[in-house]
Structures are given as C-alpha cells and as structure tokens.
Amino acid sequence: MPFTTQATDPTDPTDPTGPAAATADGADAAERVLFVHAHPDDESITTGGTIATLVDSGVHVTVLTCTRGELGEVIPADLQHLLQSPEALGAYRQTELAAAMAALGVTDQRYLGDDDARWVDLSPRRYLDSGMRWGDSGAEAVASLGAESLSAAGLSNVAADVAAVIAHVKPTAVVSYDARGGYGHPDHVRAREASRRAAEVMGVPFFEIVPDAAGPIAIDVSAVAQRKRAALAAHRSQLTIDGDSFALSNGSVHPIDLVETYRRVPVARDEEPLPFRDQSLGTKGVAAVIALCFGAIVGALMTAVHQSTTPVGGIAVPWGLVLGLVAVVGLVVGLRIVTSGRLLPILATVGIMGVTAFLASPTLGGSVIVPANTAGYVWTFAPAVVVLVVVAWPNLSRRPSPAVNAQHDRG
Numbered sequence: 001m002p003f004t005t006q007a008t009d010p011t012d013p014t015d016p017t018g019p020a021a022a023t024a025d026g027a028d029a030a031e032r033v034l035f036v037h038a039h040p041d042d043e044s045i046t047t048g049g050t051i052a053t054l055v056d057s058g059v060h061v062t063v064l065t066c067t068r069g070e071l072g073e074v075i076p077a078d079l080q081h082l083l084q085s086p087e088a089l090g091a092y093r094q095t096e097l098a099a100a101m102a103a104l105g106v107t108d109q110r111y112l113g114d115d116d117a118r119w120v121d122l123s124p125r126r127y128l129d130s131g132m133r134w135g136d137s138g139a140e141a142v143a144s145l146g147a148e149s150l151s152a153a154g155l156s157n158v159a160a161d162v163a164a165v166i167a168h169v170k171p172t173a174v175v176s177y178d179a180r181g182g183y184g185h186p187d188h189v190r191a192r193e194a195s196r197r198a199a200e201v202m203g204v205p206f207f208e209i210v211p212d213a214a215g216p217i218a219i220d221v222s223a224v225a226q227r228k229r230a231a232l233a234a235h236r237s238q239l240t241i242d243g244d245s246f247a248l249s250n251g252s253v254h255p256i257d258l259v260e261t262y263r264r265v266p267v268a269r270d271e272e273p274l275p276f277r278d279q280s281l282g283t284k285g286v287a288a289v290i291a292l293c294f295g296a297i298v299g300a301l302m303t304a305v306h307q308s309t310t311p312v313g314g315i316a317v318p319w320g321l322v323l324g325l326v327a328v329v330g331l332v333v334g335l336r337i338v339t340s341g342r343l344l345p346i347l348a349t350v351g352i353m354g355v356t357a358f359l360a361s362p363t364l365g366g367s368v369i370v371p372a373n374t375a376g377y378v379w380t381f382a383p384a385v386v387v388l389v390v391v392a393w394p395n396l397s398r399r400p401s402p403a404v405n406a407q408h409d410r411g
Contacts (some may be wrong), residue, residue, distance in 0.1 A: 003033055003173035003207055003217075032060040034204075036162060036195035038150070038187035039069035039129060040097035046182065046209050047175065048104060048228040049221020050260045055105035062169045064162065065114040067150050069093045071131035073249035074159075074237050081274065082237065086129070092237060099234035104228050108169070111175035112150075114167065119160040123315065127153060128186050136409040140407075153184045155193055162198035164202075174199040175262065178208040184288050196265065207262045215261030222258045224319040229256055257368050291335060291344040295351025298327050299383075302352075303359045303369055306379040321375045328352060328383050332390050342391045349387035356380060 033054055037043045043051065043063050054061050068090035074083050083087040101109045110117040113125040131142040144153050166174065176195040181188025192208070199206040199353040222227060232239060232246055239246045247253045259342070308320030328349075335344040360370035360380060370376045 003031070003175070003205070014096065015166045016220065018363045024198050032062070032169060032171045032173075033175045034062045034064060034169055035163065036064045036066070036174065036176040036191050038066050038177075038181075038191045040065060040093040040100070040183065041069070041071065041232075041238045042188070043097075044100050044104070044231035044235060045239075045254075046177075046229045047260060049224055049258070050099075050175075050219045050262075052104045052107060052224035052227045052231075053219060053221055058305055060108065060169075061106050062108040062110065062165065063106050064095065064110050064117060064165055064170065064195075066158075067127050067129045067187060068111065069129050069238075071129040072238055075240060075249050076236060089237070090129070092236075096237060100231040102228040103234060105144045105227070107239065112158070112165075117161055119157075119164045127158070130190075132185055132187075137190075139181075139186070149187075150190050155190070155197065158194035159197040159201070160189060162194050163202055166198055166204055167204045173205050173207055175207045175209065178210065178263075181213060182209065208265050210261045210263050211260050213259050217264070219260045219262070219264040220258065221260055223226060225256070225258055232256065247379075287339075287344060288347055288353060290350045291347040294331060296346035296355045297351075298331055298348075299352035299355030302327055302360070303356050303379065307371070307373075307375055318375055321379060324379055325382055325386075328386055332386055334381075336390045336393075342408045345387055345390050349383050352383045353380075356383070 031054075035043055035047055035051065037047075051063070070086035070090035070093075072089060072093065074080055074089065077298055079092070082092055097109065101107075111126075113127050118124055126148065127150040128146055128148045130145060130151040132139045133142055150158065174195055177188045177192040179189075179192065181190075181192055187274050195219060196206050209215075209392050219343070229241065233241050239248055241256075242253075245253050302320075302324030306318035306324045309316040309318050309319075311317070322333075331348050331352075332345045335348055336342065356370060356379065360376070362368050370380060
C-alpha cells in the first residue's frame with residue numbers, strides 16, 4: 001500500500017504501518033488512511049486517484065473536510081444565485097462532495113467540528129470558510145476574517161478536533177497539504193498545521209501532498225482515472241472539465257493528474273512550542289495563576305531585602321534594591337519573550353505590586369517594611385515602569401511566513 005511499505009522503516013517491527021502489519025497473503029488488512037482537506041473539491045483535485053486506489057485495495061479511507069466552502073467562487077451561470085448566501089453555497093457544495101465521495105467509493109466522510117469530528121465533551125461547532133483573494137504570489141488572506149472561520153480558530157482547538165477523528169478512526173497514516181497549503185490558501189495552511197500536529201501528538205505517520213508530481217511516493221492512478229474525473233465533475237460549481245484537464249474559477253487550466261505524489265514528514269523533535277495565544281483556555285488560566293503567584297513571591301522576597309545595603313569604600317551599596325529590580329526585569333521580560341504576549345507579564349507585575357503595596361502598609365505595631373525613603377519609593381514604582389516598557393515594545397518572535405499568516409480561501 002502507498003502509505004506503508006513505501007514510506008516506513010522495514011526493519012522496525014513496532015511500526016504499525018510497516019510490513020510487519022501485513023497479513024499472510026500480503027494484503028495489509030489493518031491499513032486505514034485519513035485525508036484532511038480544507039474545502040469540498042480539494043480531495044478530488046489533489047488526492048482523488050489515490051483515494052479511489054486505496055478503496056479498491058480494501059483500505060478504510062476517511063475524508064475529513066474542514067469547511068463547506070461557503071465563500072468559494074461559483075463558475076456556472078445557473079448557479080450564480082448561490083453567491084448571495086454563503087449558507088446556500090455551503091449546502092450546495094455538501095451535495096457536490098457527497099457525489100464525489102460516491103464516485104471515489106468513500107463511505108466515511110466527515111466535517112470538522114461535527115459530532116464525529118469534535119473533541120470529547122465539546123459541543124459541535126461549524127468551521128466556516130475563511131475566504132481569500134488572489135495576489136501577486138498566489139492566494140492571500142481577505143481584509144477581514146469571520147470569527148467562526150477556520151483561520152480564526154486557535155490551532156490547538158483545530159488540532160484537537162482532528163485528533164478526535166484520529167482517536168476514533170485509528171488511521172495508520174494521515175495525509176494533508178504541504179507547508180504552503182499547496183498554493184497558499186490560508187484554510188489549506190491551517191488544515192496542514194492542525195493535521196500534522198494532531199498526527200504527531202497521536203503518534204501517527206504524516207504525509208504531505210507534493211505538487212507537480214515531484215514527491216518520492218508516486219501513486220499511479222490511471223486505473224481509476226474515470227472515477228477521479230467523475231469526482232471532479234461532481235464539483236461543477238468550482239471547476240469545469242475539458243477532456244483531460246480542468247479549469248478553476250480564476251481561469252487557470254490544470255491536467256487531471258494520473259500520478260499523485262506524496263512525501264512522509266518526519267516528526268519535528270525540535271519544533272517550536274505552540275504559541276501561548278493558541279493554547280487552550282484551561283492552559284491559559286493555569287498560566288495566568290502561576291504568573292500571578294510568581295509575581296507575588298518575587299514581590300514578597302524582594303520587599304523583604306530591598307533596604308539591604310553593604311558598605312563598600314565608605315559607600316552603602318543598595319544590593320537588595322538592585323537584586324529586586326533585576327528579579328522584576330528578568331521575570332517580566334522573560335514572560336514577554338517566552339509567550340510573545342502581554343497578559344502574563346502584566347499579571348506577574350500585579351502580583352509584585354500587590355504584595356509590595358500590602359507590605360508598605362503600617363503593621364499593628366506601627367512599623368513598615370517599605371519605608372518612605374529613596375529605596376522604598378524606587379521599589380514601589382519601578383515595577384510599574386518596567387511593565388509599561390515591556391508591554392509597549394512589539395513582539396520579538398520570529399516573523400512567520402506569509403503562508404502561515406494568511407487567513408484563507410477561495411473555497
């Protein structure tokens with residue numbers, strides 16, 4: 001099968017997708033492949049022949065479609081009325097996808113966010129087409145992004161829903177786009193990011209679609225060419241068939257490929273952690289509490305020593321105040337750099353200043369830990385100055401590629 005013997009380590013007996021999983025007659029009865037696509041029609045254009053070939057080989061194929069392509073363009077004159085309603089276009093494209101699935105022989109097709117493609121205990125949601133526009137270098141994000149669009153959803157949330165499908169289907173391989181999403185469409189990029197992350201977390205091999213028949217895994221789909229053509233023809237709102245080629249809404253003409261190619265993507269051991277903004281709400285809540293507590297601890301410890309000095313050459317060196325300021329700068333700046341956000345540095349400073357203000361109040365005996373002297377004033381107000389500077393500066397994180405920033409789709 002294309003996603004087992006050609007792409008795995010034949011010497012690894014623990015690889016669930018390798019030859020060790022094959023039955024005595026040579027057929028891999030356990031092979032199950034999950035294809036993750038952004039919109040209806042994507043599955044037929046780039047992987048239609050492979051899907052039909054796998055189905056004919058007895059492989060269980062699941063097609064996971066992230067959106068219904070509500071913001072796609074429409075080609076036929078008799079369907080132009082669908083452009084007046086994204087909901088109507090999405091509903092029509094669902095019927096097109098159902099026809100394409102029938103042509104390819106797929107019996108397990110799901111929409112991301114539905115009951116059968118949603119993380120445990122979460123209510124179903126609908127990921128909407130993000131929309132796109134054509135730019136000089138290909139697909140680009142639209143000026144404004146809908147709150148319910150696939151691109152607006154946090155990466156961790158989308159990946160969790162893909163992982164839910166993986167947990168249910170138990171695929172031996174996950175297939176989606178390359179890092180650019182094929183041609184730069186933001187929804188394609190998000191689908192690739194989420195499916196790759198889910199595959200890595202769930203321990204499933206991930207394969208990317210390689211454009212222009214240049215991948216190391218080549219699937220000859222000539223035997224199922226007519227079924228691929230029928231699947232493409234089912235998406236008549238999005239493309240037109242002319243002999244052995246098809247044309248998209250932008251007028252570009254492409255051959256109906258008889259060879260589809262892929263590449264296995266190794267696990268990125270040193271992959272950057274998920275940005276704080278894309279973490280789950282629970283993770284953000286825990287991080288906020290920890291930042292507040294760390295700030296309070298630093299505030300208490302440094303308040304206790306901020307008046308400490310050591311005489312050096314007849315000069316009282318305020319080492320306690322210096323240590324306190326270094327601790328504040330290190331904590332606040334460190335949180336800003338690590339999270340590329342402003343919330344945690346602010347909360348840490350609130351913890352520092354809150355404890356300092358409390359300790360600056362007179363005790364029952366009338367004494368104070370933060371007296372009204374130079375060191376006391378500096379220690380009281382310096383954290384506020386530090387956080388204002390830290391919050392004001394722009395993010396210092398590496399600038400992501402335009403494809404990752406793009407907030408997607410032609411549909």
